[in-house]
Structures are given as C-alpha cells and as structure tokens.
Amino acid sequence: MARIRTTHVGSLIRPAELIPFLRKIDAGEPYDEEAYEACLRDSVRAVVQSQRDAGIDVVSDGEFGKSAWNYYVYRRLGGIELRPSPPGEANFASVNDAPTDWTRFPEFYAEYFATEQEYEGPGGDYACVGPVTYTGGDVIARDIAALKAAMEAAGVEEGFLPVVAPASCFPSLIDEHYGSQEAALIGVAEALREEYKAIVDAGLYVQIDDAYIPFMYDVLVPPGTMDDYRAWAQPRLDALNHALEGIPSERVRYHVCWGSWNGPHTNDVALRDIVDLVLQVDAGTYLFEAANPRHEHEWRIWEDVELPAGKVIAPGVISHATNVVEHPELVAERLERFGRLVGFENVMASTDCGFAQGPYIHRVHESIQWAKLRSLAEGAQLASSVRR
Numbered sequence: 230m231a232r233i234r235t236t237h238v239g240s241l242i243r244p245a246e247l248i249p250f251l252r253k254i255d256a257g258e259p260y261d262e263e264a265y266e267a268c269l270r271d272s273v274r275a276v277v278q279s280q281r282d283a284g285i286d287v288v289s290d291g292e293f294g295k296s297a298w299n300y301y302v303y304r305r306l307g308g309i310e311l312r313p314s315p316p317g318e319a320n321f322a323s324v325n326d327a328p329t330d331w332t333r334f335p336e337f338y339a340e341y342f343a344t345e346q347e348y349e350g351p352g353g354d355y356a357c358v359g360p361v362t363y364t365g366g367d368v369i370a371r372d373i374a375a376l377k378a379a380m381e382a383a384g385v386e387e388g389f390l391p392v393v394a395p396a397s398c399f400p401s402l403i404d405e406h407y408g409s410q411e412a413a414l415i416g417v418a419e420a421l422r423e424e425y426k427a428i429v430d431a432g433l434y435v436q437i438d439d440a441y442i443p444f445m446y447d448v449l450v451p452p453g454t455m456d457d458y459r460a461w462a463q464p465r466l467d468a469l470n471h472a473l474e475g476i477p478s479e480r481v482r483y484h485v486c487w488g489s490w491n492g493p494h495t496n497d498v499a500l501r502d503i504v505d506l507v508l509q510v511d512a513g514t515y516l517f518e519a520a521n522p523r524h525e526h527e528w529r530i531w532e533d534v535e536l537p538a539g540k541v542i543a544p545g546v547i548s549h550a551t552n553v554v555e556h557p558e559l560v561a562e563r564l565e566r567f568g569r570l571v572g573f574e575n576v577m578a579s580t581d582c583g584f585a586q587g588p589y590i591h592r593v594h595e596s597i598q599w600a601k602l603r604s605l606a607e608g609a610q611l612a613s614s615v616r617r
Contacts, residue, residue, distance in 0.1 A: 233577065235286045235605055236287035241584055277382070300587075306362065307359070307361065308416070309356070311356075331492075341492060363420040363421070365424060394439035394442075419472065449461060482516060486517065486582045516579050544564075547602070554597060
C-alpha cells in the first residue's frame with residue numbers, strides 16, 4: 230500500500246538575506262531589482278532542497294516572493310483602491326476591536342502585539358472603484374518558474390503555490406462600481422482565477438488560503454449570531470467556487486485555519502459548525518488545524534461527517550505555534566485517528582498553518598521549523614507502516 234504523503238501549509242521562515250529587499254519593496258523604496266531576483270531564485274532553490282531533505286513530498290516556495298499571505302494580491306489587481314481608515318476606526322490588530330478572544334485577554338494582547346506581531350499590510354480600507362483586473366501575470370510567472378526550477382534541481386516531483394481566497398484578500402470591500410459587495414466579490418474572483426489557473430496550467434497544485442472564513446466568526450459573534458456569520462461566509466464561498474470554475478478540483482488544495490497567531494483562541498468557531506461550508510469548496514484536498522490544542526479533539530467529527538468520494542484531508546499534525554517539537558509517534562497517532570475514520574488513502578500529513586505569517590514574523594525558530602518537518606515525515610512513515 231502507498232505510504233502517507235507529506236506536505237505543509239506553505240509559508241516558511243524567510244532567509245535573512247532576502248528580508249532587506251522585501252522591506253524596501255513593501256516601503257516603496259528603490260532597490261536593486263537584479264540582485265533581488267537572483268536572491269529570490271537562490272532562496273527558493275535552497276528552501277525546496279531543505280524541504281526535500283526533511284522528507285516533504287509536496288513542497289512550496291515558502292511564499293518567498295510575496296509580501297504577505299493575503300496582502301500581496303493588492304499589487305496584482307487593478308480596480309482596487311486603498312484608502313486610509315476613518316479616524317478612530319478600529320483595526321483587527323487592536324485589542325479594542327470586536328473579536329471576543331482579544332477583548333477577553335486585553336493584557337496578553339497588548340503585550341503580544343507589541344512584541345510578536347509585525348503586520349505587512351498597508352492599513353486602511355479597500356474599495357472597488359472599477360472593473361477588477363488581474364495585473365500580476367509577470368510576477369506569478371516568476372514565482373512559478375522559480376519553484377519549478379528549484380523542484381527540478383532537488384528532484385522533487387510535486388509542488389504547490391499558496392494564493393489568497395476572495396474572502397481573505399478583502400474581508401470587507403467597499404463597492405463603488407458593481408452595485409453590491411457580492412457582485413464586487415465575483416469581480417475579484419474572476420480576476421483571481423487568472424492566478425489560480427496559471428499555477429495549475431504550469432503543472433503545480435494551487436492552494437487557496439482562506440483564514441478569514443473561520444476567523445470572522447470571532448469578529449462577528451457575538452454580538453452577531455451563527456446565522457449572521459454564515460450569511461457573511463456563504464457569498465464568499467460562492468465567489469471562490471466561481472473563481473475555481475474550469476480548474477480541475479484534484480489540483481486544488483483549500484486551507485482554512487483559525488489565525489496563525491499563538492494566542493488563547495477561546496472564541497474560535499468549532500470545525501463541526503463550519504465543515505459543511507469548507508466541503509462546499511470545489512477542491513481535492515482540504516487542509517485544517519488538528520494539532521492546535523483548541524481543535525485537536527475535533528478529529529472525532531469525521532465519525533459522522535462523510536468525506537466526499539475522491540477527496541483528501543490534510544490535517545495539521547504539527548503545530549506552527551509552539552517551539553516544542555512533536556514526537557514522531559504522536560504525529561503517527563494523530564494520522565492514524567484520521568486514517569481509521571476516512572481511510573488512510575484519503576489522508577495526507579500537514580501542518581496547522583505557516584511557520585511564518587509573513588516575511589517579518591515567525592512563530593518558531595528556523596531550526597525548529599525544520600525539526601518539526603522532519604518529525605512530520607518520520608511520523609507519517611510510522612503511520613504508514615501500521616496501516617490496516
């Protein structure tokens with residue numbers, strides 16, 4: 230029988246030599262473009278080789294060519310305008326904002342945001358002021374070429390590039406062109422389809438990152454209700470499926486998480502309450518957190534939730550949010566739980582989330598990142614050897 234394959238969620242800790250270029254790019258400052266492109270290619274080649282050495286089967290470029298997992302897309306879309314937030318408007322990074330978890334532990338978050346977070350986002354509100362167009366063709370072609378060249382050099386056959394979902398690039402979008410926010414979302418989806426399709430046409434998997442689908446529950450509820458949350462989520466999932474039209478589902482990975490930060494997460498929505506939404510997405514593989522101690526117990530939902538035929542789950546069996554390196558036997562135990570419920574052939578070993586939320590923040594030390602991925606591979610091998 231085939232062994233359990235390994236992957237991760239995509240974002241890896243950026244090498245020190247790449248960071249100065251990224252800071253200048255994000256700040257809009259001049260930089261040596263030729264030197265940057267060479268550094269990026271070398272960095273991707275090295276990180277793919279490191280993934281192979283760690284035992285990862287399906288690799289990524291570490292998201293090295295992007296400013297962030299979601300904000301990057303602003304530079305690849307026409308028709309979107311960034312505006313300063315109105316005075317006094319709360320930011321998601323503020324402990325005074327709506328999320329219950331953040332207001333429940335204000336002292337923790339005041340300290341945490343001061344020392345552990347450095348957001349890459351430009352800040353402000355996004356408005357749709359004209360037809361949304363995709364303008365990132367050259368950049369995505371560069372990222373595809375860098376990853377494929379690195380895979381060839383390392384002897385890796387399968388790779389993926391993470392991209393953002395419509396819901397997670399613009400959780401709230403001011404519409405001044407299409408007539409409604411839902412129509413604007415469809416416009417965004419049609420533009421993003423070009424990026425998704427370019428990746429798949431190149432022979433890679435496309436991974437759709439959609440952290441805001443679970444996260445917005447914490448923003449909306451309370452004072453809102455579950456019905457309010459689902460009313461927010463449904464048109465955004467519809468927009469994503471619209472973006473995926475014409476793309477083979479078996480080449481699509483869909484990743485949801487409860488936010489990358491290593492905080493309390495006491496107001497996370499239960500996976501049981503959203504799994505039907507997740508499975509609506511026309512993907513072949515579903516990635517979700519299962520090592521996070523707020524969600525590890527949720528493996529039991531697969532006792533009575535039927536995984537659609539032909540689909541694969543890639544639960545996180547390694548946490549990105551702690552420097553404790555999981556024992557391979559624990560990894561194997563986690564994988565065995567899922568395998569016995571949905572079939573070992575329908576399980577892939579993955580991580581909860583990315584080890585780096587962006588270029589300037591990471592959740593573990595780089596050396597521990599690689600130790601965790603080695604443990605992931607060793608645990609998958611153990612689980613494969615005991616399959617029934």
